[in-house]
Amino acid sequence: MEPQVRIRRWPWVVIALSLAVAFTLSMISPADSVQGDLVRIMYVHVPSAWLAYTAFFVTFVGSVAYLVTKNLKWDRIAAASAEIGVYFTGLALSLGMIWAKPTWGVWWTWDARLTFTFIMFFVYLGYLALRRTTDDPIARASRSSVLGVLGAIQIPLVHFSVVWWRTLHQPPSLIKPDGPAIQDPLMLTALIIGVIAFTVVYVALMVKRIELIHLDERRLQIEQSIERPVAGEAVTAPELGAT
Amino acid sequence: MITGFWHQVRAVVDRDLLRERRQGDMLWITIPFGAIALLLIPLAIGTDAVLLREIGPGMYWVIVMLFGVLVAVSRASRETLPQQDASALLGLDPAAGFVGRTVSSAIFLLIFEAVVGIVAIGLYDISIIGIGWLALTLLLVAAGLALLGTLTAAIVNSSSAGTALVPLLVAPLSVPLLLGATQTYDGLQGGYGILSWVLLMVAVVLVVAIIGVLTARPLQET
Amino acid sequence: MSEWGWVAFAYGVAYGSLAVYATSIAIRIRNARKSIGDAE
Numbered sequence: 001m002e003p004q005v006r007i008r009r010w011p012w013v014v015i016a017l018s019l020a021v022a023f024t025l026s027m028i029s030p031a032d033s034v035q036g037d038l039v040r041i042m043y044v045h046v047p048s049a050w051l052a053y054t055a056f057f058v059t060f061v062g063s064v065a066y067l068v069t070k071n072l073k074w075d076r077i078a079a080a081s082a083e084i085g086v087y088f089t090g091l092a093l094s095l096g097m098i099w100a101k102p103t104w105g106v107w108w109t110w111d112a113r114l115t116f117t118f119i120m121f122f123v124y125l126g127y128l129a130l131r132r133t134t135d136d137p138i139a140r141a142s143r144s145s146v147l148g149v150l151g152a153i154q155i156p157l158v159h160f161s162v163v164w165w166r167t168l169h170q171p172p173s174l175i176k177p178d179g180p181a182i183q184d185p186l187m188l189t190a191l192i193i194g195v196i197a198f199t200v201v202y203v204a205l206m207v208k209r210i211e212l213i214h215l216d217e218r219r220l221q222i223e224q225s226i227e228r229p230v231a232g233e234a235v236t237a238p239e240l241g242a243t
Numbered sequence: 244m245i246t247g248f249w250h251q252v253r254a255v256v257d258r259d260l261l262r263e264r265r266q267g268d269m270l271w272i273t274i275p276f277g278a279i280a281l282l283l284i285p286l287a288i289g290t291d292a293v294l295l296r297e298i299g300p301g302m303y304w305v306i307v308m309l310f311g312v313l314v315a316v317s318r319a320s321r322e323t324l325p326q327q328d329a330s331a332l333l334g335l336d337p338a339a340g341f342v343g344r345t346v347s348s349a350i351f352l353l354i355f356e357a358v359v360g361i362v363a364i365g366l367y368d369i370s371i372i373g374i375g376w377l378a379l380t381l382l383l384v385a386a387g388l389a390l391l392g393t394l395t396a397a398i399v400n401s402s403s404a405g406t407a408l409v410p411l412l413v414a415p416l417s418v419p420l421l422l423g424a425t426q427t428y429d430g431l432q433g434g435y436g437i438l439s440w441v442l443l444m445v446a447v448v449l450v451v452a453i454i455g456v457l458t459a460r461p462l463q464e465t
Numbered sequence: 466m467s468e469w470g471w472v473a474f475a476y477g478v479a480y481g482s483l484a485v486y487a488t489s490i491a492i493r494i495r496n497a498r499k500s501i502g503d504a505e
Contacts, residue, residue: 067458119415129408129411133405142462143398147395154419154447158418158419162418162422
């Protein structure tokens with residue numbers, strides 16, 4: 001029997017507390033002179049984008065570590081981080097679009113960073129889909145870690161290609177104001193605390209998500225060990241010669 | 244018993260080409276389907292000759308990209324577990340298997356590119372400048388797509404739902420190839436430097452080739 | 466929509482989706498524990 005999976009409660013408390021602090025700071029910080037109150041969207045958008053990249057980097061590290069050590073612990077880290085990363089990528093994209101609509105007048109522009117992030121989103125969506133196709137922990141771990149490595153190594157190339165594509169030949173289609181210029185120390189604090197708070201949330205979510213992977217593996221183990229009725233069991237051999 | 248890395252590669256390529264000669268699903272299904280796709284686009288967006296000349300090259304590369312995925316899908320559905328076990332028992336080096344499958348996919352893709360390319364030139368009146376560079380681009384795209392497809396097929400197989408997953412995995416990772424190919428074409432037309440795009444495609448081919456060869460054994464073991 | 470309207474929209478999406486995601490993990494954990502408990 002494997003040891004019981006430890007269930008921790010502190011991550012929930014930590015998530016609630018750090019979000020409360022981040023939220024309060026982003027509300028009391030002053031409005032930007034150019035962007036007005038819209039700058040507040042940056043205090044959630046920037047941390048989400050930062051976590052999107054960080055989470056996928058952790059997936060890469062976990063995948064490499066699994067391929068080298070064959071220890072399933074690393075695969076669990078890679079898997080948990082990929083799911084949380086996909087969530088934060090989706091969030092960063094949505095928040096970016098919500099910010100762009102009132103600022104630039106459109107939901108989407110073919111900006112290099114936007115396009116690249118969107119492609120990255122699909123790469124890891126594929127990673128998650130791949131993990132769903134098999135239950136066997138070992139096969140799943142080695143297959144998805146190869147994809148984790150391939151994705152992470154291809155991503156810089158995707159990034160270069162998209163950046164060059166936007167910068168070489170095509171003139172920008174919109175005149176865009178730059179991101180927020182930090183004028184007030186409170187604004188910088190709100191941004192930094194936002195990044196720290198979201199990172200803490202990421203760590204707490206990781207703890208819970210890895211816990212869930214352990215529980216799922218445990219559940220699968222138990223399910224496979226239970227003896228199930230087999231078709232034909234009710235049929236008994238005819239008693240020959242019992243006359 | 245087959246010995247020697249390149250002999251094994253050769254054997255795998257021969258097997259794939261033989262299967263294609265017998266079944267012909269690349270030649271008789273995928274290529275006509277690609278040509279039909281080129282025919283459908285003007286029906287949907289209009290037949291203005293200037294517009295078609297402008298979008299033709301881009302459409303051609305998108306179709307090469309999307310149909311390149313089909314080669315990988317059929318690859319993934321063919322490489323079944325019993326077949327892999329048989330290859331392993333015969334002593335086939337997994338890396339040689341990977342290289343061989345890639346080479347045969349690349350050959351199919353080059354044929355696809357050539358035939359569909361001729362259709363595209365005819366239908367869209369595409370102009371050709373710098374034929375040497377274009378040939379190199381076709382070769383790099385075929386190699387890159389074949390590598391990505393073969394590696395992805397190896398990653399997903401042994402799982403029944405895996406085959407359906409191949410397009411989702413290959414498409415985003417092939418973005419550098421798509422951009423490299425379209426920008427090289429534009430660069431040749433407009434007389435810009437294209438070296439950085441060619442090098443980018445070379446980098447993709449090298450990176451995926453290295454990962455594919457290095458991970459061939461761990462992937463086969465599970 | 467006013468600037469504050471957009472801000473409220475963005476924060477609703479951010480904090481709302483975080484809450485949904487965290488809850489989904491919590492529910493999945495509870496279900497998994499329940500099914501293990503049932504089996505043991």
